[in-house]
Amino acid sequence: MSATVVGQSSAKPSEPKNYLNADHTLKSWLLSVDHKRIGVMYLIAVTFFFFIGSIAAAMIRYELTSPKGILLSSEVYNKTFSAHGILMVFQFLVVVVPAVLGNFLIPIMIGARDMAYPRLNLLSLYMFITGGFLILASFVLGGVDAGWTFYVPLSTISETQISLCLVGIFITGFSSIFTAVNFIGTIHKMRAPGMTWYRLPLFIWSHYATAIVVILGTPVVAITLFLVVVERGFGFGIFSPELGGDPVLFQHLFWFYSHPAVYIMILPAFGIISEIISCFSRRPIFGYRFVAYSSLSIAFLGFLVWGHHMFLSSQSVLQGIIFSLISFILAVPSAVKVFNWTLTMVKGSVHFSTPMLYALGFMGLFVIGGLTGLYLASVDTDVHLTGTYFIVAHFHYVMVGGTILAYLGGIHFWWPKMFGRTYSEFWGRLSAMIIFIGFNLTFFPQFMVGYLGMPRRYHYYYFAPEWQFYHLLSTAGSTVLGFGFLLPALYLTYSLFKGKKAGPNPWNAKGLEWEYTSSPPITENFTQPILVTDSVYDYNPAEDSKMYEVDEEATVEDMNK
Amino acid sequence: MSHSHTKETDGPEVYFQYEDIEQQQETYLVGMWSFLVTEVMFFGALFLIYTLYRWKFHDDFYLVHEQLNWKMGGLNTLILLTSSFTVALAVHFAQKGNTKLQMRCLFATILCAFGFLAVKTFEYGAKIDHHLLPNHHFQYGHVEGEEEHHVESKWDKMLPSVLQVEKKEQHGNPQRARLFFSIYFTMTGLHGLHVIIGIICFTALMILIKIKSSLITDYVPTEMVGLYWHFVDLVWIFLYPLYYLIPK
Numbered sequence: 001m002s003a004t005v006v007g008q009s010s011a012k013p014s015e016p017k018n019y020l021n022a023d024h025t026l027k028s029w030l031l032s033v034d035h036k037r038i039g040v041m042y043l044i045a046v047t048f049f050f051f052i053g054s055i056a057a058a059m060i061r062y063e064l065t066s067p068k069g070i071l072l073s074s075e076v077y078n079k080t081f082s083a084h085g086i087l088m089v090f091q092f093l094v095v096v097v098p099a100v101l102g103n104f105l106i107p108i109m110i111g112a113r114d115m116a117y118p119r120l121n122l123l124s125l126y127m128f129i130t131g132g133f134l135i136l137a138s139f140v141l142g143g144v145d146a147g148w149t150f151y152v153p154l155s156t157i158s159e160t161q162i163s164l165c166l167v168g169i170f171i172t173g174f175s176s177i178f179t180a181v182n183f184i185g186t187i188h189k190m191r192a193p194g195m196t197w198y199r200l201p202l203f204i205w206s207h208y209a210t211a212i213v214v215i216l217g218t219p220v221v222a223i224t225l226f227l228v229v230v231e232r233g234f235g236f237g238i239f240s241p242e243l244g245g246d247p248v249l250f251q252h253l254f255w256f257y258s259h260p261a262v263y264i265m266i267l268p269a270f271g272i273i274s275e276i277i278s279c280f281s282r283r284p285i286f287g288y289r290f291v292a293y294s295s296l297s298i299a300f301l302g303f304l305v306w307g308h309h310m311f312l313s314s315q316s317v318l319q320g321i322i323f324s325l326i327s328f329i330l331a332v333p334s335a336v337k338v339f340n341w342t343l344t345m346v347k348g349s350v351h352f353s354t355p356m357l358y359a360l361g362f363m364g365l366f367v368i369g370g371l372t373g374l375y376l377a378s379v380d381t382d383v384h385l386t387g388t389y390f391i392v393a394h395f396h397y398v399m400v401g402g403t404i405l406a407y408l409g410g411i412h413f414w415w416p417k418m419f420g421r422t423y424s425e426f427w428g429r430l431s432a433m434i435i436f437i438g439f440n441l442t443f444f445p446q447f448m449v450g451y452l453g454m455p456r457r458y459h460y461y462y463f464a465p466e467w468q469f470y471h472l473l474s475t476a477g478s479t480v481l482g483f484g485f486l487l488p489a490l491y492l493t494y495s496l497f498k499g500k501k502a503g504p505n506p507w508n509a510k511g512l513e514w515e516y517t518s519s520p521p522i523t524e525n526f527t528q529p530i531l532v533t534d535s536v537y538d539y540n541p542a543e544d545s546k547m548y549e550v551d552e553e554a555t556v557e558d559m560n561k
Numbered sequence: 562m563s564h565s566h567t568k569e570t571d572g573p574e575v576y577f578q579y580e581d582i583e584q585q586q587e588t589y590l591v592g593m594w595s596f597l598v599t600e601v602m603f604f605g606a607l608f609l610i611y612t613l614y615r616w617k618f619h620d621d622f623y624l625v626h627e628q629l630n631w632k633m634g635g636l637n638t639l640i641l642l643t644s645s646f647t648v649a650l651a652v653h654f655a656q657k658g659n660t661k662l663q664m665r666c667l668f669a670t671i672l673c674a675f676g677f678l679a680v681k682t683f684e685y686g687a688k689i690d691h692h693l694l695p696n697h698h699f700q701y702g703h704v705e706g707e708e709e710h711h712v713e714s715k716w717d718k719m720l721p722s723v724l725q726v727e728k729k730e731q732h733g734n735p736q737r738a739r740l741f742f743s744i745y746f747t748m749t750g751l752h753g754l755h756v757i758i759g760i761i762c763f764t765a766l767m768i769l770i771k772i773k774s775s776l777i778t779d780y781v782p783t784e785m786v787g788l789y790w791h792f793v794d795l796v797w798i799f800l801y802p803l804y805y806l807i808p809k
Contacts, residue, residue, distance in 0.1 A: 107578075114578035116588045181595045189588040190578070215595055219603035227610075227747065235696030236743040238610065243740040244618060253606055524577070 018420065018520040033118035034523055038125050039104030040418070045125070046100060047082035047489070049091035049132055054482065056084035061442075061475040067465040070531070076460035078145040079160070085148030089171050091132045093403055094176060094261060097268035099128070101410050102207050106183060108513040108521060109201050109476035111192025111530040116185035120178050127175035134168030137161075147457065149258070150251045152239040155434055156231045163232050166225045173222040176264075180214035192512075194532035201511055201536050202291050209295040213260045213267070213302060221257030224250060226351075248314050255306035263302040265399060268296055269406030270337055273359050276413050277315030277341045279509040280356035281348030284537035286340045294333035301330045311382045319499060320379045334370055338363060349545035353507070354428030358409030360558070361436040365401025367515030369394060372447065390450030393443045401439055408488060415492060416506045417513060420520040427491040435484035441477025445470040508547055539542055568700065572657050574778045593785045597792050604796055607748050611803060614740060624733030625701075625741045626807040630684070633724055634805035637680045638797065644673030645794045648787045655780035660770065664781065667767050670790065674760045681753055686716030687725075688742075695742040701735040745804055752800060755793045762786045 019036045022028075027035055059080050063072050072080060103121065109113055115121050138144055138161035146155040146162055155162050185209050191200070207554075227238050228250075237243040239250045277286045285291060307315055307323030315323075341363060350356070372394045375381045385391065416422050446454075449470035454461060461467050505514040512532075519523055579585040615622045651666035691714060692700035717725045732740070766786050769777045776782070 002606075112578060116578070117592055118578065177596075177599050181592050181599070184595045185588050185592040186592050189584060215599045216602055219599040220606045223603050223606045230747055234694075234746075236747060237695060237739055238743045238747065240740075243736045243743070244734075245740055245743075246613070249610065249613065253609075256606075268723070529580075 016518060017522055018518060018525060019523045020419070020520050022523050031122070033120060033122050033291060034112070035103050035107050035115045035118065036418075036521065036523075037103075038121050039100050040553055041125055042099040042103060042128070044093070045129055045132065046092055046096050049087050050096075052136070053084055053087035053092060054485070056080050056087070057478065058482065060084060061478045063459050064461075064471045065237055065468070065475050066337040067460060067462045067468050069460040072459060074459060075145065076143075078147075078457070079139070079143030081457060082144045082147050083139050086135060086144065086165065086169070088399075089148050089261070090172050091128075091135065093399055095128060095172075095179075097265075097272065097407050097410065098127075098176075098179060098207060098210060101203075101407070101414060102183065102268060103179070105414065105513055106186055106207060107190065108517060108525050109204055109511060110187065110195050111512050111516075111526065111532060112186065112190035113524045115182050115524070116190050116223070117182050121182055121221035122552055124175040124178040124182070127178070128170050131168045131170070131175060134171065135165050138165035138168065149254060150225060150228060151254075152231075152247045153241065155228050156239070163229050166229050166281060169225055170222050170229075173218045173225075177213050177218050177222075177375070180181035180211035180218075183211040184215070187211075192530040192532055195530075196291075196532075198289065199532055199535050200292075201271075202285060202288070202295075203268075203271035204272035205292040206274070206295045209299040210264050210267045212296075213264050213299045216303065217257040217260040217264070220253060221261075224253040224257070236534030242263065247521075248310070251310055251313055255309045256303070259306040259309060260299075260302040262395070262398065263298055263301065265403045267298060267401045269362070270295065272406045272410035272413070273341060273362055274337075274459045275509075275511070276355045276359040276409050277344050278537050278539060279413070279507055280351045280353055280359070281345045282351075282539045282541040283344050284539055286343040287336075288344075288535075288537070290336050291340050294336045297333045298330065301326060301333070305377075308377050311379050312386055317379075324377055324379050328374065331370065331374060331377075338367060338370075347541065349541040352429070354423075354425060354432055355409045355413035357429055357436075358405050358412060361432060361439075362402060362405040362409060364436075365397050365405060365439065369397030372397065385450065387455055388450035389446040389454045389456055392456050393446035393450055395445070398444045401443070405435065405439075406482070408432075409493070413507070414513075415495070416502030417517075417519050417521070419499075420502055420518075421495045422502045422506060423491050423495035423499055427487060431484055431487040431491075434480060434487065438477050438480030438482075438484045441482050442474050444476070445473040445477070449474075490515070508544065510539060574794060582779070586779070589781050589785060590788075593788050597645065597788065600792055602657075604748075604751070607706070607744070607751070608791055608799065608803075611744055611748065613809070614744065615803075617739070618734075618737045621733040621737035622741055623807050624740045625731075626804060628688075628691075628731065628738075629745075629805050630724065631805040633680055633684050634801050635675050636644075636724070638801045640673050640676045640680070641794045641797050644670045647673065648790050652780060652784050652787045655783040664767060664770065667763055668784075671763050671767075672762055674756050674763070675689055677756055678753065679750070683716050683720060683724075685715040685746075690716060691713035693738075693742055695739040695746065699739050699742070701738040702731045702733070703740055748800060749804070752793070752796050759786075759790050 019034055029041065032038065034039075059072065060077075063069055063077060063080075069077070101116070142161045142212050144158075144162050144165045145160045150162065150166065187200075187204055188462065201542055202287050211336060231238060231240065236244055239245045239247050241247060274285055274291060289483055305323055305327045308327045311320050311324075352360075370391070376385060376394060412423070449467050451454075452464075452467065452470075454464070454467055454470075461471075502519045504517065504519050506519075507514070512526075512530060513521075517532060574730060575582050575585055579588065647666045647669040651670065653665050654660075654663035686692060692698055763786060766777070766782060769782075
């Protein structure tokens with residue numbers, strides 16, 4: 001990106017100050033309104049919730065290694081998969097990319113000193129943590145057995161800790177709404193002079209689309225889940241069939257949010273992938289405007305397809321056909337993105353660094369996840385596949401294979417910027433490959449066993465012991481996957497203390513965050529006001545390929561020494 | 562974070578993340594409007610539920626709605642419309658820099674808000690005494706073996722007769738009545754909660770103005786609370802006809 005620094009440059013301070021060493025007290029962290037510190041605190045919080053959710057996943061996988069179940073009773077199994085779903089969806093996937101990378105990067109990428117509303121940002125962090133701990137408290141005090149979807153009437157009559165859990169989710173929901181309001185205010189009003197909409201990095205576009213989905217969708221699920229609390233707490237009967245209320249209406253309202261919610265999870269991931277692919281192919285993104293608009297059209301169309309979760313409910317055949325048709329149309333903008341990323345690499349100077357390996361892994365898994373989604377979007381195949389492990393495999397391909405791989409790619413890409421240290425490239429590439437292999441081993445067998453009819457949410461399958469083979473493969477894969485997830489946690493933490501100092505721009509990437517800030521950035525992000533004069537992705541593959549030659553020569557020399 | 566980035570002037574203070582006061586004010590308003598969009602969606606789901614049920618059970622809803630006194634609802638509508646007017650005046654005086662009149666208008670708004678809650682208390686109190694709170698004690702219509710289902714309410718007695726809930730016979734299906742009151746209490750309850758939040762916001766705003774807090778640098782905070790209050794008012798403008806004035 002071309003931008004110029006306006007005004008006189010001040011003399012360099014002898015000891016480089018940055019947002020990490022600006023102040024060392026605990027209070028300066030806990031009450032910080034600096035978007036970078038808040039991003040780092042989110043990083044710690046979501047990692048914690050991910051860890052707990054993973055333990056639940058491990059218990060599920062262990063249980064399913066035997067056709068008769070091993071460890072858990074039916075009730076405990078219900079509570080385990082509910083805990084896994086609730087934590088992973090509400091406390092991890094929905095927030096992970098926007099809250100960690102979005103918070104850290106959006107102001108820097110657009111040339112602002114901070115978010116539009118820094119105090120609101122801090123409030124969302126604490127609401128997120130409060131919500132998370134209420135959810136955890138509900139698990140400790142007896143668990144929740146209605147799944148993450150909380151379908152009525154089960155959720156209104158179940159005698160578990162559903163009310164407390166729903167209050168937690170409600171608070172977390174408002175935390176994401178406040179984050180989204182912050183993003184909208186920031187992206188609309190805080191851009192540096194010259195940072196026009198079409199000069200914005202695609203990371204910003206996808207976060208903008210996400211924020212719109214959040215402010216339109218999240219309040220609907222918040223009120224819907226609140227109504228369940230009201231029914232449980234006050235004995236009202238809004239969805240109660242005895243009174244003439246309609247339980248399917250709950251499903252409609254729930255999926256009105258929860259289908260767009262999958263775009264809340266995946267759109268920010270798309271933004272990361274656009275940045276990484278473009279940087280490590282040394283080419284401007286192919287069809288910038290198409291990629292930007294595809295984010296917006298996914299956000300828009302995402303609100304019109306919720307009925308494809310309900311083909312087997314009481315909705316009419318006509319409704320089913322319409323929802324099915326729009327779901328197919330929705331595949332188009334997603335495909336536009338994948339084709340454009342692929343075309344970005346064509347004639348580029350592709351370099352397989354760790355973030356790029358994660359991004360390529362994302363593309364493979366997302367394509368599988370997306371295409372299997374079409375089987376579920378068409379009414380007649382869905383009738384056979386719904387409620388089976390085929391669905392479980394499908395959304396794990398999109399959510400884990402998509403969002404988490406992109407998130408890890410983004411974390412590896414911006415880690416030197418966030419903490420000023422580089423990690424071991426060897427371990428990074430190894431972890432990307434282990435995760436890719438472990439992931440496919442875990443979830444591909446689930447497509448097959450789901451196609452054969454294994455129902456989801458069952459903790460046994462003694463009626464079809466031949467499925468054990470697939471479950472064993474899946475559990476073995478999940479062990480590899482778990483190990484793969486542990487690796488980055490270890491070597492990234494290690495790099496904080498022992499990693500080599502990263503320069504301001506270790507990847508020679510483009511963008512304000514790389515070219516005009518130090519690593520780690522200072523509290524005000526930029527030393528001088530910024531004036532943007534050209535587009536974001538001015539990579540040049542022919543010239544930039546020489547850069548790698550120099551790199552590799554240096555590596556060879558290092559090794560010879 | 563409250564140190565000023567731009568050079569010191571006599572104008573309002575600019576937070577460090579903004580370039581100038583225009584940017585700060587516009588950004589505040591963008592945020593507030595975005596938040597109001599979420600509020601619209603928040604209540605929108607409830608209005609959808611209401612619409613579907615009324616469409617499905619129109620006759621029962623008509624019969625049950627006679628248990629609500631449209632004069633009480635009308636009184637509250639009047640109170641809230643007045644409060645919207647006083648808020649608009651408060652913003653006007655804030656822009657003019659007339660703090661004294663601004664404070665008076667804000668105070669009048671808070672009074673109106675309390676007036677609204679008082680009316681609502683009488684309504685809710687009478688409903689609860691009449692066993693119309695839709696929980697497990699809910700009772701509606703003619704009960705077998707009883708001459709007349711009729712309970713006195715201390716709340717009703719305190720009111721002039723015109724504002725009392727008329728002791729009409731309870732017609733319509735009791736289950737639908739419970740459904741009706743479930744969404745009635747949920748929607749008006751949530752709206753009442755918004756009124757309480759409004760009172761808290763106005764009180765905080767008045768205190769901050771009174772102590773000349775650095776948080777209040779210009780009229781924009783007043784305008785933002787005002788926007789919120791107009792929204793609360795608007796929700797009631799929809800609630801009133803939908804619940805109190807159902808046509809036959």
